[in-house]
Amino acid sequence: MIEALGLGKRYGDFTAVQDLSFCVRPGEVLGLVGPNGAGKTTSLRCLAGIIPATAGTVRIAGHDIALDPVAAKRALAFFPDEPRLFDYLTVRQHLAFVARIYGVDRHEEIAAPLLDELEIADKADELPGELSRGMRQKLAIACGLLHHPRVMFFDEPLTGLDPLGIRRMKDSILKRARDGAAIVLSSHLLHLLEEVCSHVLILKCGRKLAAGTLPDVVAQFSAGETDVSLEDVFIRATGGSER
Ligand SMILES: Nc1ncnc2c1ncn2[C@@H]1O[C@H](COP(=O)(O)OP(=O)(O)OP(=O)(O)O)[C@@H](O)[C@H]1O
Structure with a gap:
């Protein structure tokens, strides 16, 4: 569903991401982790076609993001x-506008349960300026989910949410994965990733350090110890340092 092959991104002379290959299948949630500046946001933006990669290919639901961007983007949602x-635009008008752009018919029938799920139904006639940060984030998520994307990219989706909001967001992500979405999730909240992700990819200096199912990656860095957390793995894999 998400296929990256030899993905690379340079900003001028600086290489932010290099030779990144991986695959996320329907129902899988890949946690993209790495120190500050490792290249997570850059990778997500290239995968979603927001910025062009300078090397490699990305296929979303079978469509090349560079050669067939409209078909690829119809299948995905990116949550910054x-x-x-x-x-x-009010909450309701945002949803109507996004529905028009994506050609979603009878969007109210989809929007109403989404607003309920995200607990902003009572804010439907308010403007972004009247919403809290967490509510604005929930509105952006509702807009992104309106067209039933089969591929989702979340960049730090839990920032700004309260504890209950975090719990609900985790449940929403898991629900979409169970329904067959392929999901990539970048976050520094490793204990939360442990609860949501089936797979993990550790990046450092734009390169893949390790990738696989969560238990496989943990086993790779646990040296036979039990109860090794993703945080322990992260520190061991990245050497506890930034770039
Ligand atoms: N537009 C840009 N122009 C030049 N360099 C950039 C640009 N965007 C990012 N970079 C550089 O690319 C590298 C990777 O940045 P990126 O934002 O992808 O990292 P990240 O892993 O998401 O970091 P963080 O965890 O801090 O959000 C960094 O060294 C950053 O300074």
Whole structure:
């Protein structure tokens, strides 16, 4: 569903991501982890076609993101850590606007349960300026889910949410995975990733250090010890340092 082959991104002379290959199948949730500056956001943006990769290929639901971007983007949703909304559209108008762009018929029938699930139904007629940060984030998520994306990229989706919001967001992500979505999730909240991710990919300096199912990657860095957490693995794999 998500296939990256030899993905690379340079900003001028600086190589932010190099030779990244992996695959996420329907129902899988891949946790993308790495120190600050490791290349997580850059990778997610290349995967979603927001910025062009400088090497390699990305296929989303079988469509090459560079050669057939509209078909690829129809199948995906990208959720940035900072929600970007329209100041003068209400919650309801955001959903109507996004539905028009994606050609979603009778969007109200999809939007209503989404707003309930995300607990912002009572804010339907409010503007972004009248919402809290967490609520703005939930609105951005509702907009992204409206067209039933089969592929989802979340960049730090839990920032700004309260503990109950985090729990609900985890449940929402797991529900979409159970329904067959392929999901990539970047976060520094490793104990939360442990509860959501089936797979993990550790990046450092733009390169893949380890990848596989969560138990396999943990086993790779546990040297026979039991009760090794993803946080322990992260520190061991990355050498406890930044780039
Ligand atoms: N537009 C840009 N121009 C030049 N360099 C950039 C640009 N965006 C990111 N970089 C650099 O690319 C590297 C990777 O950045 P990126 O934001 O992808 O890291 P990250 O893993 O998401 O980090 P964090 O955990 O801090 O969010 C960093 O060294 C960053 O300075």
